[in-house]
Amino acid sequence: MNKILFPNDFLWGGAIAANQIEGAWNEDGKGIGLSDLFIYNPDKDNSKLHSSDMTSKQVEFAKRDKQGYYPKRHGIDFYHTYKDDLKYLKEMGFKTLRISINWARIYPTINTSHPNDLGLKFYDDLIDEIIKNGMEPIITILHYEIPLYITEELGGWQNKKTIELYEIFGKTLLDRYHSKVKYWIPINQINLVHIEPFLSVGTCIDKTDNYELSKFQGVHNQMVASALLKKYATEQKYNVKIGSMLADLTAYPENANPDNVLLALKHNRLNYYHTDVQFRGEYPGYIRRYFEENNLSIEILESEEKLLKNNVLDFLAISYYFSQMVSVDQSKDFSTSYASSKKNPFIDATPWGWAIDPKGLYNCLSCYWDRYQKPILIAENGLGMHDELVNETVNDDYRIVYLQAHLIALNECLKDGIDIFGFCAWGPIDLVSASTQEMEKRYGFIFVDIDNEGNGTKKRYRKKSFYWYKNVIATNGACL
Numbered sequence: 384m385n386k387i388l389f390p391n392d393f394l395w396g397g398a399i400a401a402n403q404i405e406g407a408w409n410e411d412g413k414g415i416g417l418s419d420l421f422i423y424n425p426d427k428d429n430s431k432l433h434s435s436d437m438t439s440k441q442v443e444f445a446k447r448d449k450q451g452y453y454p455k456r457h458g459i460d461f462y463h464t465y466k467d468d469l470k471y472l473k474e475m476g477f478k479t480l481r482i483s484i485n486w487a488r489i490y491p492t493i494n495t496s497h498p499n500d501l502g503l504k505f506y507d508d509l510i511d512e513i514i515k516n517g518m519e520p521i522i523t524i525l526h527y528e529i530p531l532y533i534t535e536e537l538g539g540w541q542n543k544k545t546i547e548l549y550e551i552f553g554k555t556l557l558d559r560y561h562s563k564v565k566y567w568i569p570i571n572q573i574n575l576v577h578i579e580p581f582l583s584v585g586t587c588i589d590k591t592d593n594y595e596l597s598k599f600q601g602v603h604n605q606m607v608a609s610a611l612l613k614k615y616a617t618e619q620k621y622n623v624k625i626g627s628m629l630a631d632l633t634a635y636p637e638n639a640n641p642d643n644v645l646l647a648l649k650h651n652r653l654n655y656y657h658t659d660v661q662f663r664g665e666y667p668g669y670i671r672r673y674f675e676e677n678n679l680s681i682e683i684l685e686s687e688e689k690l691l692k693n694n695v696l697d698f699l700a701i702s703y704y705f706s707q708m709v710s711v712d713q714s715k716d717f718s719t720s721y722a723s724s725k726k727n728p729f730i731d732a733t734p735w736g737w738a739i740d741p742k743g744l745y746n747c748l749s750c751y752w753d754r755y756q757k758p759i760l761i762a763e764n765g766l767g768m769h770d771e772l773v774n775e776t777v778n779d780d781y782r783i784v785y786l787q788a789h790l791i792a793l794n795e796c797l798k799d800g801i802d803i804f805g806f807c808a809w810g811p812i813d814l815v816s817a818s819t820q821e822m823e824k825r826y827g828f829i830f831v832d833i834d835n836e837g838n839g840t841k842k843r844y845r846k847k848s849f850y851w852y853k854n855v856i857a858t859n860g861a862c863l
C-alpha cells in the first residue's frame with residue numbers, strides 16, 4: 384500500500400519563464416534580451432555565441448527577423464493572452480505558478496534612473512491575476528533574461544558592475560511585490576553555467592581571454608548578487624524566503640571502478656559547490672583546490688566572503704528532468720567542466736536523450752537533504768515530447784506515466800521526512816524550449832497550436848494529462 388504523505392498546504396502547480404512564453408519582445412518599451420537573439424535552426428548551437436551574432440540596433444534586428452523565425456520573440460503570446468491562459472490553470476486547481484520577470488522589460492537600457500512603468504504594470508497585473516485565480520506566485524528574478532546591454536556594454540556577469548545593475552533590478556521587484564510573493568529565486572539554475580554558458584552569464588566566447596574563468600567568475604558574482612538581495616530583504620524585514628536553485632546534475636558512476644566512483648564524486652561536487660556556498664556561506668576546500676589546479680583566479684573580495692557568510696539562503700529549488708552517468712572512459716578530461724554523461728543502459732531516454740529516471744529524483748533529493756536540511760521546492764519537472772493533436776486533444780499517456788512516477792518518488796522522500804513544500808510542473812502550457820528553441824518539444828497539460836516556425840492558430844486544447852493532473856491536485860496526491 385502506497386501511503387501518501389503530501390502535506391495539506393502542498394504547493395501543487397507549474398513553472399514558466401518570461402522569455403519562453405510572453406512574446407511581445409519589443410512592446411511597451413521592452414529592451415532586447417539575450418533570448419531574443421536565438422533563431423530557430425536545428426543546426427545552430429546557441430549555447431555559445433560570438434559578438435557577431437548580436438547587435439542592439441533594432442533596425443538590424445527587424446531585418447534579421449525576416450530571415451528566419453526567432454521563437455522567443457513570440458513565445459505563445461502570453462503577454463496578451465495570460466488572462467485566458469491562467470483560467471486553464473485555475474481549472475486544474477493550481478495552488479502556485481512560478482514565473483520570471485523579464486529584466487529588459489523593467490530596465491530596457493543600462494540607465495537605471497527609472498524603471499519602465501509599462502513593464503512594471505504588466506507584472507503588477509499578471510501577479511494580481513495569478514492571485515485572483517487562487518494561485519500563489521513564485522518569482523524567479525533571472526531566468527535566462529539577461530538584457531543585451533549587459534553583454535554588449537559590460538561583457539556579461541563576469542563584470543562586477545553587473546552585480547550593481549542586478550541589485551537595482553532585484554530591489555525594485557522586492558520593494559514592489561514582497562507583500563504578494565513569499566518565495567523568490569534570484570537565479571534560475573545557477574549551476575547550469577557549464578551547459579548553457581551564454582544564457583547563464585552572457586559572455587561572448589570571443590570577448591574574453593579565458594572563457595572558463597568568465598563562467599566561474601560570473602557565477603561567483605551571481606552568488607554575491609543573491610546574497611545582497613537576501614541581506615536587503617532581511618534589513619527591510621520583508622516576509623520572504625530567498626532560495627538557491629540548481630538544475631540537478633547528480634551523476635552515478637558507471638560501475639564500482641574506483642576511478643569512476645571518484646569521477647562521479649568530483650562531478651557531483653561541481654554541482655554541490657554552489658549550494659555549499661549559498662547554504663553554508665563559504666567556498667569549500669575541494670573547489671578552492673579545483674580553482675587553483677585549473678588556474679582559475681576568481682576575484683573573490685573579502686567583503687564578498689563576509690556577505691556570503693552572513694546571508695545564507697533559505698530554501699533549495701531543484702529542477703529535475705534526468706539523471707546522469709559518468710565514466711572515465713568517456714571523460715578523460717575533467718579539468719574544466721562537468722564530466723559528460725554516458726547513456727545509462729538501465730533506463731530509457733526521451734527523443735532528446737534525457738534519461739527517464741524517477742529513482743534518480745529520490746536519490747538526488749535524499750542527497751541534498753542529507754547535506755543541507757533546507758526545505759525543498761521542485762521548481763521544475765516534466766517530460767518534453769512530440770505531441771499529436773487528434774480530435775482536439777492529445778493522448779499523452781507517456782507524460783502521465785512520467786509525472787506519476789516522479790511524484791511517487793517524491794512521496795518516497797516525504798516518507799523519509801524530507802521537507803518538500805511544492806511541485807511545479809515545467810511548462811504547464813506549451814512554450815518554447817530553452818535549449819533547442821523548438822515549440823514542438825512540448826511539456827504542457829495544455830496544447831498550444833504553434834509549430835517550430837511559428838505557424839498555427841495559437842488555439843489552446845486540454846490534453847489527457849490536464850484531467851490527470853487536475854485529479855492529482857484535487858486528491859492532494861491520493862490518486863497516485
Ligand code: BG6
Pocket residue numbers: 400403571572630702763767809815816817818819824
Ligand atoms: C530548465 C530550464 O533547465 O529546463 C527551462 O529552467 C527549460 O527554462 C527546461 O525550458 C526544459 O528544457 P528545454 O530545453 O527542454 O526547454
